[in-house]
Amino acid sequence: MHNFNSKFLASSHNRCYPFKLKPFIHCIHTSIAGSYDSTYHSNQLLNRLSKTGQIDDAQKVFDKMPQRDEYSWNTIISGYVSLGRLVEAKELFDGFSSRSSITWSSLISGYCRHGCESEAFRLFRLMRLEGHTPSQYTLGSILRMCSARGLIQNAELIHGYVVKNGFESNVYVVTGLVDTYAKCKHISEAEVLFKRLEYDKENHVLWTAMVTGYSQNGDGRKAIEFFRYMHAEGVESNQFTFPSILTACSSVSAHCFGEQVHGCIVRSGFGGNVYVQSALVDMYAKCGDFSGAKRVLETMEDDDVVSWNSMIVGCVRHNFEEEALLLFKKMHARNMKIDDYTFPSVLNSCIVGSTDAKSVHCLIIKTGFENYKLVSNALVDMYAKTGDLNCAYAVFQKMLEKDVISWTSLVTGYAQNSSHEDSVKIFCDMRIAGVRPDQVVFASILSACAELTLLEFGKQVHSDFIKSGLRSSLSVENSLVAMYAKCGCLDDADSIFVSMHVRDVITWTSLIVGYAQNGKGKESLRFYDAMVSSGTKPDFITFIGLLFACSHAGLVDDGRVYFQQMSKVYGIEPGAEHYACMIDLFGRSGKLDEAKELLNQMNVKPDATVWKALLAACRVHGNLELGERAATNLFVLEPMNAMPYVMLSNIYSAVGKWDGAAKIRKLMKSKGITKEPGCSWIEINSRVHTFISEDRGHPRAADIYSKIDEIIIRIKESGYVPDMNFSLHDMDREGKEVGLAYHSEKLAVAFGLLASPQSAPIRIFKNLRVCGDCHSAMKYISAAFNRRIILRDSNCFHHFKEGECSCGDYW
DNA sequence: ATAGGGTTAG
Numbered sequence: 001m002h003n004f005n006s007k008f009l010a011s012s013h014n015r016c017y018p019f020k021l022k023p024f025i026h027c028i029h030t031s032i033a034g035s036y037d038s039t040y041h042s043n044q045l046l047n048r049l050s051k052t053g054q055i056d057d058a059q060k061v062f063d064k065m066p067q068r069d070e071y072s073w074n075t076i077i078s079g080y081v082s083l084g085r086l087v088e089a090k091e092l093f094d095g096f097s098s099r100s101s102i103t104w105s106s107l108i109s110g111y112c113r114h115g116c117e118s119e120a121f122r123l124f125r126l127m128r129l130e131g132h133t134p135s136q137y138t139l140g141s142i143l144r145m146c147s148a149r150g151l152i153q154n155a156e157l158i159h160g161y162v163v164k165n166g167f168e169s170n171v172y173v174v175t176g177l178v179d180t181y182a183k184c185k186h187i188s189e190a191e192v193l194f195k196r197l198e199y200d201k202e203n204h205v206l207w208t209a210m211v212t213g214y215s216q217n218g219d220g221r222k223a224i225e226f227f228r229y230m231h232a233e234g235v236e237s238n239q240f241t242f243p244s245i246l247t248a249c250s251s252v253s254a255h256c257f258g259e260q261v262h263g264c265i266v267r268s269g270f271g272g273n274v275y276v277q278s279a280l281v282d283m284y285a286k287c288g289d290f291s292g293a294k295r296v297l298e299t300m301e302d303d304d305v306v307s308w309n310s311m312i313v314g315c316v317r318h319n320f321e322e323e324a325l326l327l328f329k330k331m332h333a334r335n336m337k338i339d340d341y342t343f344p345s346v347l348n349s350c351i352v353g354s355t356d357a358k359s360v361h362c363l364i365i366k367t368g369f370e371n372y373k374l375v376s377n378a379l380v381d382m383y384a385k386t387g388d389l390n391c392a393y394a395v396f397q398k399m400l401e402k403d404v405i406s407w408t409s410l411v412t413g414y415a416q417n418s419s420h421e422d423s424v425k426i427f428c429d430m431r432i433a434g435v436r437p438d439q440v441v442f443a444s445i446l447s448a449c450a451e452l453t454l455l456e457f458g459k460q461v462h463s464d465f466i467k468s469g470l471r472s473s474l475s476v477e478n479s480l481v482a483m484y485a486k487c488g489c490l491d492d493a494d495s496i497f498v499s500m501h502v503r504d505v506i507t508w509t510s511l512i513v514g515y516a517q518n519g520k521g522k523e524s525l526r527f528y529d530a531m532v533s534s535g536t537k538p539d540f541i542t543f544i545g546l547l548f549a550c551s552h553a554g555l556v557d558d559g560r561v562y563f564q565q566m567s568k569v570y571g572i573e574p575g576a577e578h579y580a581c582m583i584d585l586f587g588r589s590g591k592l593d594e595a596k597e598l599l600n601q602m603n604v605k606p607d608a609t610v611w612k613a614l615l616a617a618c619r620v621h622g623n624l625e626l627g628e629r630a631a632t633n634l635f636v637l638e639p640m641n642a643m644p645y646v647m648l649s650n651i652y653s654a655v656g657k658w659d660g661a662a663k664i665r666k667l668m669k670s671k672g673i674t675k676e677p678g679c680s681w682i683e684i685n686s687r688v689h690t691f692i693s694e695d696r697g698h699p700r701a702a703d704i705y706s707k708i709d710e711i712i713i714r715i716k717e718s719g720y721v722p723d724m725n726f727s728l729h730d731m732d733r734e735g736k737e738v739g740l741a742y743h744s745e746k747l748a749v750a751f752g753l754l755a756s757p758q759s760a761p762i763r764i765f766k767n768l769r770v771c772g773d774c775h776s777a778m779k780y781i782s783a784a785f786n787r788r789i790i791l792r793d794s795n796c797f798h799h800f801k802e803g804e805c806s807c808g809d810y811w
Numbered sequence: 812a813t814a815g816g817g818t819t820a821g
Contacts, residue, residue: 047812050812070812071812074812078813105814135814139814140813140814147816175814176814176815208816208817211817212816238817240816244817247819275818277818278819279817282819309820310819313820340820341820344820347820348820373820377821378821381821408821
């Protein structure tokens with residue numbers, strides 16, 4: 001028993017070495033009385049070697065032992081487990097015939113720690129089959145894994161086991177449950193268990209789990225509230241509690257409270273803990289207090305990568321991209337470790353453009369970080385946000401393991417680059433791939449639905465969101481308000497708005513724009529007043545919505561006031577968008593001179609929308625000179641757009657210059673520009689039905705055409721007169737009337753009347769502006785058939801009801 | 812001999 005090798009002797013501490021101190025007589029006694037004593041000593045040695053990670057030496061001791069008891073086996077097995085050498089642990093486990101609950105727990109804890117879910121649960125079942133009762137250790141291990149991997153369903157099963165087997169007041173087990181529920185976003189369940197457990201100030205783990213739960217649930221306020229309560233109760237915080245509460249402070253930018261926590265840390269003596277320090281740096285940096293962050297950094301003994309990462313994130317968030325890059329370069333210069341959190345932060349500074357994205361990407365490849373999920377997610381996001389969707393997709397496709405964040409980056413990227421259809425497609429692919437959406441991707445896809453006015457799909461996403469059980473967020477609610485408003489469902493937008501506890505400038509602006517688009521400009525202005533009284537400051541986009549509202553409601557004086565207000569009161573310089581609204585406003589109300597004056601005053605370059613507004617005004621008021629100027633500019637800005645040609649030609653016709661009109665049409669033809677055909681569509685039972693003028697391609701064309709005949713007869717009875725000005729064809733009166741009757745929007749409404757229930761509103765979409773005759777017909781139809789018709793054309797919404805339209809015939 | 816809580820990324 002003394003022939004250990006020299007390596008072992010050298011590595012052991014002699015004063016703990018039991019054998020040398022044992023009197024000789026003991027050895028003799030041992031050899032006579034059997035191996036009890038020798039086993040005891042060997043076990044002690046085994047334990048020490050296992051615990052210090054010298055597992056190979058422990059194995060040698062174990063091999064040489066003449067007699068091994070349960071303790072020996074369990075010790076060596078747990079030694080392998082703690083080093084993560086599960087294969088060896090399992091081999092020993094299989095070779096040990098009198099396994100106990102401890103043996104099982106040891107091995108299970110190993111699989112749990114290394115995230116081998118299925119193996120852990122398999123052993124958990126087998127253990128019970130072999131007649132061993134899981135202990136608080138077994139349950140604790142399993143719950144820790146559930147918590148780390150978000151296995152809420154498994155945790156609920158374990159919860160059932162806990163109740164049935166009398167572990168309900170076991171501190172370790174219940175703390176594990178609280179932690180799991182809190183981390184898996186079931187915070188109310190965690191609260192119930194927390195309250196039910198015996199009040200114990202010393203159970204720091206439990207209290208900390210609650211703080212972390214609130215913080216990680218995205219509820220920094222509640223975390224701070226709980227921490228206050230905890231403090232008031234005299235429960236002490238430790239090196240685990242402080243980082244958690246500081247994260248909560250960062251998330252809600254609670255700088256002042258963060259400083260108070262810093263005070264507690266200094267008094268507590270945990271100020272030297274690197275987790276606490278890095279959390280402090282993070283809190284200060286995220287709150288924009290860089291001198292505070294630097295003060296903490298300077299007290300730290302070593303360069304800490306986490307703290308530096310936090311500094312970079314802080315710089316990027318406060319728009320100091322140059323400094324972020326400088327910090328990154330310093331990390332290099334100091335030869336610091338760089339980890340998979342460093343690159344995502346640096347890549348964020350590429351989005352604003354101060355850093356060359358390609359060179360960072362190269363560095364990522366060179367340093368071998370491209371296979372890290374965080375890094376490749378950030379690459380996808382960066383390329384998507386900078387508009388390089390091909391690169392974004394290429395990185396995405398190369399990823400071995402895509403998570404909800406990878407998908408979200410792509411969905412958001414396509415949406416932000418106006419590829420809303422692709423964004424919807426990718427969202428569907430994500431669902432097919434079985435990835436569960438989170439709040440961020442829900443907000444993103446709902447915005448895409450708003451832009452596409454995809455009401456039915458948007459409603460499905462909304463109910464999906466409710467069913468997901470995810471907590472609502474400001475951005476989800478904002479997207480819902482925008483989606484319903486943009487889809488013409490003002491009541492739904494309203495009820496979301498009313499239910500919101502927190503609103504920001506985006507919420508109000510969505511509503512202002514939504515009401516304006518739906519022909520309710522006056523309500524838009526009311527919302528603006530309410531917004532200002534609530535203390536929310538309007539921004540650049542709010543004023544676009546506001547001026548848009550004025551122009552669509554013909555509120556010239558209000559428009560003038562707001563236009564002045566935006567620069568004088570709020571210091572927002574008008575952009576081309578604002579000028580376009582103002583010119584539109586003046587143009588529609590016949591104030592062409594003022595429109596022209598404003599155009600000449602512009603201190604930004606007029607864009608296409610400005611010229612379009614002006615051209616439309618010239619068309620209405622027959623101003624050829626200004627119209628020519630507007631059209632000529634549009635020919636350059638949008639060379640393939642037929643609209644300016646058609647408009648200009650119409651202006652020529654209106655002032656009797658027929659050859660001028662013919663010349664423009666010829667020019668248009670010679671350039672190969674064709675007018676976009678009018679197209680209307682309607683969604684019935686999740687299917688989109690599309691119609692173009694005089695279209696007979698629909699399977700129910702015969703029904704639709706006889707329905708139109710019925711419609712025309714009925715509305716003529718109540719006073720409808722076809723307006724031939726909107727007829728395209730050179731035909732006799734009767735031929736023109738027939739052509740008018742089969743415009744795409746009339747085909748769509750006829751189909752809507754046939755295929756939807758009496759009480760349902762009919763929602764029609766049109767790619768161009770609604771024609772004047774169809775607009776008039778829709779009013780009569782809404783009265784004669786007692787139906788609400790909502791028509792979204794390329795410009796705005798028309799809500800037809802009882803013979804009236806929301807636009808007041810002004811559009 | 813077996814168990815529980817913490818920082819940085821969208």
